């Protein structure tokens with residue numbers, strides 16, 4: 075049982091260029107024998123297109139589900155919502171697909187290749203009744219099959235190509251129970267398979283030249299009539315044999331004429347259309363007798379076909395059993411040889427046939443791994459023309475014999491005539507249907523072409539507009555650029571003024587800040603004073619008013635107390651008078667009465683007076699209380715005013731802090747500018763020091779060279795003097811001088827190198843001093859010196875003239891693992907020691923390109939040189955230092 079797709083790697087669709095196992099080397103051999111260095115398409119694999127037939131009659135659909143892309147399908151078992159298996163192919167055509175769709179997907183590309191001289195195979199495989207014959211050979215006008223369509227296209231291509239001469243032959247055979255029968259000459263029922271340098275072929279098969287579609291259809295119908303078809307339980311018209319239509323297209327182009335005859339370029343394309351008999355389960359078909367024997371033979375040959383496919387798909391397979399059946403022997407080239415192959419897998423969308431469909435789909439999935447190696451069957455031929463002519467002559471002879479036979483069988487002809495007429499009418503219908511289809515396709519093509527032209531025109535206009543816009547934009551950009559340049563220079567000239575203005579503005583700003591700070595402090599101080607004064611004044615006023623009112627209140631209360639005391643006293647007096655009255659009643663009731671009344675009324679008046687003054691005092695107290703309330707309100711108002719002053723103060727503080735921040739920023743900016751300036755000055759100074767160092771070393775070298783020449787001359791002069799003293803001949807004197815000079819030269823070479831070491835060391839020290847090189851970098855210098863010394867240390871060793879040295883800085887090139895020289899310096903032996911600035915150190919970017927090279931001097935007749943590189947390295951974030959030294 076198959077597992078779902080995730081676990082079933084065999085169902086995966088390999089890409090068309092993917093390697094298939096066991097590529098056919100035989101085809102490659104044939105390429106050499108037949109085609110020479112012909113064009114080929116190495117490694118193309120079998121294209122597999124699945125066609126799903128709709129359910130028929132009693133069949134239950136829903137066994138196959140298709141995806142949107144048209145490349146995958148899933149198979150469901152009965153009553154299962156989970157797919158049993160998933161497959162992927164080059165194309166999956168749904169039940170609604172038309173014959174034209176199948177042709178486009180599987181046949182059209184192969185036919186095009188056949189017209190170009192390739193071998194092509196279209197093969198239909200599937201269970202009995204799955205629709206193979208319907209797909210390939212149907213001549214129903216509404217469902218014309220692949221074979222008539224392929225023939226129609228071939229003849230259409232031929233009529234559209236008058237530059238080439240075409241000949242088309244057609245054969246039609248069937249393999250029935252392992253016997254090959256010619257369906258166009260059914261009496262030939264046991265044809266044999268042979269093999270030549272051009273591949274496998276059926277010996278003695280009738281190859282009928284066809285001149286047009288009519289001929290093709292006619293032969294197809296003859297063959298179909300002769301094909302073994304029978305009623306079975308599974309298909310009313312079940313093909314009991316494998317049928318193969320072969321169309322050979324010979325395309326000739328005349329190249330010229332030679333003494334050996336006419337030279338032609340000949341391309342031979344062969345198209346095989348194979349309608350395999352359907353596999354069937356005897357249990358299901360309930361076939362017996364002959365039908366059962368047929369079924370067994372069919373199944374056997376299909377099993378062999380499966381085994382061959384498996385072997386071709388397996389890279390480790392050693393043997394492909396092509397010879398085990400006539401079918402596989404004949405299809406040998408199509409299954410991995412010199413052919414382009416399309417396999418149409420026919421399956422029925424019926425639950426009843428799920429097992430057979432799964433087997434068929436598995437077969438298709440394996441076939442996708444089979445790789446073919448098609449080559450163009452092309453050659454330049456002298457003989458072929460005459461061969462073909464003789465074949466044509468033979469055919470003519472045979473035709474005349476046949477005509478004679480036909481003449482003698484006129485009766486038979488008459489009987490057949492009616493049948494032929496019907497056939498021709500049907501053929502005409504087929505041709506008409508094909509023409510209609512093609513016309514419709516042409517119209518659709520023209521419509522699409524017109525639409526595309528309109529789109530292209532619109533696009534062109536749009537592009538023109540864009541180009542114009544681009545030009546405008548460019549012009550604008552150029553204007554802007556020139557404006558920008560002018561502005562830039564104006565700005566640069568203004569920069570000086572601006573700097574001054576900035577300084578003045580900074581001074582103003584400092585002044586303003588100071589003033590603002592002073593103002594703020596003063597205001598704060600005033601505000602605090604005012605606040606304090608107001609609150610003191612308020613407190614004092616309030617306290618004074620309160621005190622005053624308190625005093626007034628106390629005075630009033632005192633008066634009230636006095637008045638009450640007076641009242642009490644008066645009441646006591648009245649009491650006392652009443653007592654006196656009562657006492658004096660004895661004396662003069664009348665007199666005392668009057669006096670009492672008078673006293674009473676005066677006391678009453680005084681009491682009223684006192685009560686009036688009390689009321690007055692009370693109103694005064696109420697007035698005072700109102701004043702107190704008013705003063706309290708005033709105090710609240712003053713407090714609110716004091717709060718307002720507080721928020722103003724806060725705002726002023728914020729402004730002040732913003733100003734302080736701005737001032738700090740300006741200070742930072744000024745500091746950065748100062749730093750940049752000082753860095754620039756340092757770099758400038760370093761550069762100057764380096765130039766000085768270079769001049770010093772050059773002067774030193776010049777002095778050294780002068781001394782060296784003087785010594786050399788002296789050595790020569792001494793040698794000359796000694797030779798003269800010895801009375802030597804002029805020649806000997808010359809030789810002595812040369813020898814002395816040569817000896818000195820050897821010495822001076824060593825001395826020079828030693829000296830140059832010193833000079834180099836001095837130079838490095840100078841550079842180090844200038845750049846504060848780390849001590850470890852000097853180790854590289856030492857190792858270079860050691861190498862230099864080892865190469866120049868042997869006295870008298872001849873040296874190459876003008877040695878050169880080269881130093882460079884290796885920098886990694888991205889993540890690629892390779893290196894590049896970021897900057898380099900070189901020295902040339904025989905010159906003076908020098909330090910060459912490789913670039914002027916600048917601030918900012920570009921430091922990676924700057925550096926210094928340092929070289930030792932060369933010697934007179936021999937030369938040696940060494941170079942050192944110094945790279946500041948700031949741009950790439952590396953530490954400065956000497957990176958690479960020397961070579962000689």
Ligand SMILES: Nc1ncnc2c1ncn2[C@@H]1O[C@H](COP(=O)(O)OP(=O)(O)OP(=O)(O)O)[C@@H](O)[C@H]1O
Pocket residue numbers: 126127128130169200201202203204205206207208209309311312313314350351352353420
């Ligand atoms: N795509 C299709 N649409 C409609 N009918 C189809 C389709 N395919 C096949 N049929 C019908 O199914 C029946 C069987 O088809 P066909 O004879 O082509 O099957 P087969 O695979 O050639 O079978 P066998 O192997 O037994 O010859 C025919 O009646 C045919 O018209």
